[in-house]
Amino acid sequence: MNPVFLLRLALDFLAVGLFVAAMAYWWMDNRSHELIGTGMFALLFLHNIFNRRWYAGFPRTRRQAKPLVTVGLNLTLLVTMVTLLTTSILISQSLFGFLAIGGPDARDIHILAAYWAVIIVSIHLGLHWSIVMNVVRNVIGVRQPRLDRTVLLRLAAAGIAAYGVYSSFELDIGSRLLLIPTMQFWDFNEDTAGFFLRIGSIAGLYSAAGHYGSTALQAFRRGPVAQPTPLRP
Template structure:
């Protein structure tokens, strides 16, 4: 594996970590939240530069299931991230406060909506590339042989994480957030900081699980039909 590719993978996971951390607004405070968000967007810019060839393939491969699904996830993710960036700049109180822009309650609601949309779509995006990530992990640890026990343990863990992800959707009350419903609730980070990140990580795991095994199901169905 080329060192540059491994570096790209690390930067991508770092960007995902920044997105997860930025959701903990009440814990971080506005200034840290904006700094982390700015770092995330810088990493996303590098991600798009590294993967710039993908944009030249947008009009191609729509009839191939995997390519179609990838585009149907990546394009909404791109729009969501751009919306998140625009609203971030508008409501900024620290990093971009020098700009003559006026923040409104609606823009802040849209910002929160796009943040959680980005979390969900990015999780699915990650799942679409999970096989490649697992190949990288196996290569780094020198795993060259198959193991039924290892496969069983990993799949069991995936099912457990996905189940926790379903529960976490309700724990973090993600439904109202996606419909921009006003809520007076807030997460008590003094008592449950770790729980916050575990629940959101489980939601990411759920997205990865659905995308990864959904692709495998489609592939198996195509092979059976061939």
């Protein structure tokens, strides 16, 4: 396994971890939130440098379902992250306070972009989940598939997805994605771990949707498997 690729994957997951931590704004002071966000954006900048060849190959994208879905999702993610970064600077109170010219509208857009980023990043991860699983298999030395292990992992994915649906209602994600005012606020003094568990399950829900949706799309594109012609007696 290429150590550079493993390092890149580790940095990507660190960026995801920082993003999840930054979502818990009311759990920390503003300076900590901005430091975490700055670290996340630095890692995202590295991610785009490592994957610069994708941009170079963009004009040659095949006009097929999965490549087009991937391109559309990646471009949407790029716009969302640029929006998140721009509004972060506009409403900064600590690190970039000298550039802060944004008001309540910029703050609302920042929050809106953050919750949409949770969904889009999760789907993006799901589209690349096969690569992640291949790395894990190589690291732990798993060579052959086993039915019992496959069933167990799929049951776990189903459980996480189901809890993600429940958590979406608990955090009123729908209202936040539509920028509708909501009175549901998480009490971090009472249950900090619960918030991360719910955000993690929502990420798991959309990662599973991205992974299995991509798998179904590929199967649909291949079409039915041709049956062998029976031999005549």
